[in-house]
Structure formats: C-alpha cells, structure tokens
Amino acid sequence: MMNAKSEAIPTPESIAKYVKQNARKALKASAMMMHHEGGQEIVREDDYKGHHVVVKTMYHITVDGQDVTGHIMLTNQGQVQYHGLPNHSFDSTIDLVRALIDNFPEDFDKKKPAMVHGGMTNVKMGGSGKHSMHMAKKAAKSSSKTGTGPKKKPAAKSKGAAGRGKSK
Amino acid sequence: MSVTRPNILNNATALQKYCDGVKRLKNEFTGPTTQDLGIDGPAQPVSTYDLFVIWHVNAMMTATPANGNPEGRNAAHRGPVFLPWHRFMLRQLELNLQRVLGDQDFGLPYWDWAADGEGSPEDQLNSPLWRDDGLGGSGDPITTGPFVFDPNDDSSFRVRIDTDSDGNLEQVNRGLARALGEDRAAPTLPNKTDTASALQSGPYDASPWTVSAAGFRNMVEGWPNGPAMHNRVHVWIGGDMSPASSPNDPVFFLNHCNVDRIWEAWMQAGSNGRVYLPDQSAPNSLKGHRINDELSSLISAPTTPADVLDSTAQYVYDSLNV
Numbered sequence: 001m002m003n004a005k006s007e008a009i010p011t012p013e014s015i016a017k018y019v020k021q022n023a024r025k026a027l028k029a030s031a032m033m034m035h036h037e038g039g040q041e042i043v044r045e046d047d048y049k050g051h052h053v054v055v056k057t058m059y060h061i062t063v064d065g066q067d068v069t070g071h072i073m074l075t076n077q078g079q080v081q082y083h084g085l086p087n088h089s090f091d092s093t094i095d096l097v098r099a100l101i102d103n104f105p106e107d108f109d110k111k112k113p114a115m116v117h118g119g120m121t122n123v124k125m126g127g128s129g130k131h132s133m134h135m136a137k138k139a140a141k142s143s144s145k146t147g148t149g150p151k152k153k154p155a156a157k158s159k160g161a162a163g164r165g166k167s168k
Numbered sequence: 169m170s171v172t173r174p175n176i177l178n179n180a181t182a183l184q185k186y187c188d189g190v191k192r193l194k195n196e197f198t199g200p201t202t203q204d205l206g207i208d209g210p211a212q213p214v215s216t217y218d219l220f221v222i223w224h225v226n227a228m229m230t231a232t233p234a235n236g237n238p239e240g241r242n243a244a245h246r247g248p249v250f251l252p253w254h255r256f257m258l259r260q261l262e263l264n265l266q267r268v269l270g271d272q273d274f275g276l277p278y279w280d281w282a283a284d285g286e287g288s289p290e291d292q293l294n295s296p297l298w299r300d301d302g303l304g305g306s307g308d309p310i311t312t313g314p315f316v317f318d319p320n321d322d323s324s325f326r327v328r329i330d331t332d333s334d335g336n337l338e339q340v341n342r343g344l345a346r347a348l349g350e351d352r353a354a355p356t357l358p359n360k361t362d363t364a365s366a367l368q369s370g371p372y373d374a375s376p377w378t379v380s381a382a383g384f385r386n387m388v389e390g391w392p393n394g395p396a397m398h399n400r401v402h403v404w405i406g407g408d409m410s411p412a413s414s415p416n417d418p419v420f421f422l423n424h425c426n427v428d429r430i431w432e433a434w435m436q437a438g439s440n441g442r443v444y445l446p447d448q449s450a451p452n453s454l455k456g457h458r459i460n461d462e463l464s465s466l467i468s469a470p471t472t473p474a475d476v477l478d479s480t481a482q483y484v485y486d487s488l489n490v
Binding site: 003005006007008009010011012013014015016018019020022023026027029042043044045068069070071073074075076077079081083084085086087088089100103104107108 | 196198199200204205206216219223226227228229230231234237238239240242243245246256259260263264266267331332333334335353376378379380390391394395398399400402403410411412414464465466467468469470471472475476482
C-alpha cells in the first residue's frame with residue numbers, strides 16, 4: 001500500500017509548496033557530484049582473500065584544452081561511465097569522450113579555441129562522427145560567437161547535439 | 169480505487185489521453201522558477217512537466233553514499249532504489265495526468281519494448297509507436313507526431329530544460345530530438361529472451377549493491393553486458409533520451425512503466441514475493457537505498473521503498489506477460 005501523503009491528489013498549490021520545501025535540499029545534495037575542475041580521482045576498493053585492495057585512478061580529460069568536468073564512474077570491471085550519458089557504458093575513456101562529442105557537439109564547438117593546431121580554424125569540417133555535417137554547419141553558423149574561456153551558461157538558448165535538437 | 173495501466177499500442181484512447189495530458193502539464197506553471205531550482209540564466213517559470221525533468225537530474229546527481237562511489241551509485245540509479253524511485257516518479261506523473269485530464273480512471277500506459285524487440289531492426293524502427301499518430305519519429309528536432317516544436321506557437325511542445333555535457337541543468341528553447349537505432353552501442357531493442365532471463369534472476373539485489381551486483385534490479389536496469397534492458401531502450405532511442413534530462417522525451421515514462429511492469433511480474437512470479445533488499449540494518453553507506461529510507465522527492469511528500477512495494481491498491485497492469 002502506497003504512502004498516504006505521497007498519494008494525496010496533487011494540486012498546483014501543493015506542487016509549488018513541495019518544490020519550495022524540497023528544492024534547496026535537492027540542490028545541496030546534487031551539488032556534491034557536479035563538477036571536477038582540474039581532474040577527478042576515482043577510488044575503487046575490493047576485499048580479496050583477506051586482503052584489502054585500494055585502486056586510485058586520476059582522470060583529467062580535456063578537449064581542445066578545455067576541461068571536461070562531469071562526474072566519471074569507473075566500475076570494478078573497468079567499464080567507464082559518465083553522468084552526462086547515464087545509460088552508456090564504455091570500454092575506454094577515449095570512447096566516452098568521443099560519445100560526448102557526438103552527443104553534445106555544440107558544447108564542444110563553443111568551448112573550442114578559435115585557433116588550434118597551428119592555424120586551423122574552429123569550424124569543424126568533416127570528421128567521422130555521425131553528425132559531423134550537422135556539427136560543421138552549426139560551427140559555421142556560430143563561429144563568430146564561439147568563446148574561448150571557461151564555460152558560462154547562457155540564457156535560454158537553442159541547442160544542437162547528436163540527436164538533440166536545435167531550433168529557434 | 170485501482171486503475172489499469174494499458175499497453176499503449178493496444179489502446180488508442182490511452183495514447184491520445186497520454187499525449188494530451190503531457191502537453192497540458194508542459195503548459196502548466198504553478199510558481200517555481202529556474203532560479204528557485206538553481207538553474208543559471210534569467211528566472212523563468214518552470215512547468216509541471218519540466219519539474220519531472222529536474223527531479224530526475226537532481227536525483228541522479230545526488231551521490232549515495234554522499235562522499236561518492238561505490239561505483240557511482242546515486243539517489244535513483246545504479247543501486248537498489250532504482251525500481252522503487254521510478255515507481256514513485258511514475259505514480260506522481262499518473263496522479264498529475266489524472267488531475268489535468270479530469271479523469272480519475274486514467275492509467276499510465278506502458279510500451280512493451282520487448283515485443284517490438286522481437287522484430288527485425290527495420291521493423292523496430294517502423295513500430296506504430298514512432299508514427300505520426302503515435303509519438304512521432306526520429307529527427308533533430310522531430311518533425312512528426314504530437315510533440316513537434318513550432319517556434320511560432322508558444323503552446324507547442326518544446327524542450328526548455330536539459331543537461332549539458334558536464335551534466336549541468338541549463339535553459340534551452342528547442343524541439344525534441346530522437347535518433348532511433350542510430351547508436352552503434354544499441355542497434356536493436358531488448359527482446360522477450362531478455363525479459364524472460366530477467367524474470368528468472370534473483371535475488372532482488374545483492375552486495376555490492378552497485379552496477380556490478382548480481383540480481384534482478386541490476387539486470388533490469390541494464391548494466392551487465394550493457395547497455396541492456398532499460399539502459400538499452402534509452403540508448404536505442406537516443407537524442408533527448410540520452411542525457412540525465414531524459415524525461416524530456418515523453419517516451420521516458422512509457423519505458424519506465426514497462427520496467428515497473430517487469431518488476432511487478434517478477435514480484436508476482438514464483439517465490440520472489442514483494443521482497444526488497446537491503447533492509448534497514450544495512451550500513452549508512454547504503455543510506456538512500458535501504459527499505460525505509462526516504463526516496464528523493466521534489467513535487468510531493470516523500471515515500472520509501474517499503475511504501476511502494478505493493479501498488480495494487482493504486483494501479484494494476486492489463487497484462488504481466490512481459
């Protein structure tokens with residue numbers, strides 16, 4: 001039998017009341033996992049035949065020189081997982097980063113410095129990603145707006161990503 | 169009174185009501201703003217539907233234990249609470265849909281993805297669910313179905329809150345995206361062999377209570393040999409079903425309703441019973457996942473895994489043939 005309080009028929013007023021009550025707690029709890037500027041150390045532990053094993057792994061991922069700061073998880077079987085793509089599992093961290101670039105092309109286009117690798121522009125042309133054409137078009141459209149500093153969240157915006165829409 | 173949750177592909181009325189109700193919740197604003205919820209940018213009202221998106225992201229970003237690891241367990245995933253937490257969330261959506269539809273008999277529909285998974289990869293893409301008179305198809309943004317974005321129509325369905333590559337909530341204003349069957353990690357849906365296997369698995373969960381655990385919960389969440397089961401459905405659909413803000417796609421709830429149905433079938437099958445693990449004697453490192461711990465909540469009073477184990481007084485499924 002479900003809890004009578006949580007089963008109460010919701011109203012617009014009750015929703016507003018509970019959000020006010022719960023939001024701060026939720027924000028505080030979720031803030032702990034959000035960012036890992038400058039890298040993330042992952043500690044895995046195991047007990048085997050009476051021995052306690054601790055494995056510490058340091059990850060510091062950059063793409064075009066910019067930190068990837070989301071929360072990485074490493075299972076005891078060695079699979080790499082990531083909160084930004086919470087249903088995926090990767091054999092390697094390189095595969096993870098490639099999937100991030102595929103799924104969030106605009107994020108990485110936006111972070112990419114204007115000049116990298118000896119003079120190439122930030123307009124991505126081609127590439128093996130399944131959305132490379134989409135990415136190139138997007139980059140071409142927005143190249144003048146591409147920033148080079150740390151990511152700042154803009155106001156409501158349109159967004160392009162692998163399978164994630166961009167519309168104005 | 170108990171409502172019946174139907175198979176959405178066998179019930180056109182349920183499909184139509186579901187889509188209608190989702191759109192109503194998407195356009196209902198009860199007062200909370202992006203600022204109240206810690207989302208950068210100008211303070212904008214947040215719709216009731218989008219509160220579900222934010223709730224899911226916040227729960228996912230809440231580490232359990234609070235000091236991080238084991239293996240990335242959070243307040244709604246990657247641990248024992250995965251099934252009860254989503255049952256709680258589904259029920260809150262169902263109650264709100266009943267409210268805005270003015271229909272206390274409305275039961276949240278499920279999508280039997282394992283039935284579609286029995287077909288060829290091409291058949292899976294051509295399921296009635298993805299047709300114009302279903303939920304619409306693939307696209308960036310989608311261009312068919314009831315959730316098409318029209319920038320000139322403020323009432324049209326749109327994604328307003330999502331997560332970026334680092335997992336941060338952010339404000340957007342765009343159409344819904346799907347990339348059905350495009351991710352090489354999940355070119356096909358799970359099938360009936362997978363669900364039969366899950367029904368044979370047990371116990372409910374086991375040490376280390378993570379994505380590495382043996383047991384039913386981890387199998388149905390889809391970590392062993394993954395992406396499998398629930399995870400595989402997210403990855404197969406792609407687009408907005410990929411990031412932590414996956415409730416942005418209304419198919420999210422149809423997927424989880426089927427996962428809940430599989431759990432109910434597992435509990436009613438054989439000798440499993442309405443058993444949940446771990447019990448309350450488990451150590452504090454499992455706080456948030458023990459049977460009497462509070463589930464992360466946002467829009468209602470909290471509940472516990474124990475409270476949701478038997479939901480038959482609230483809803484039943486039209487079939488437990490999973």
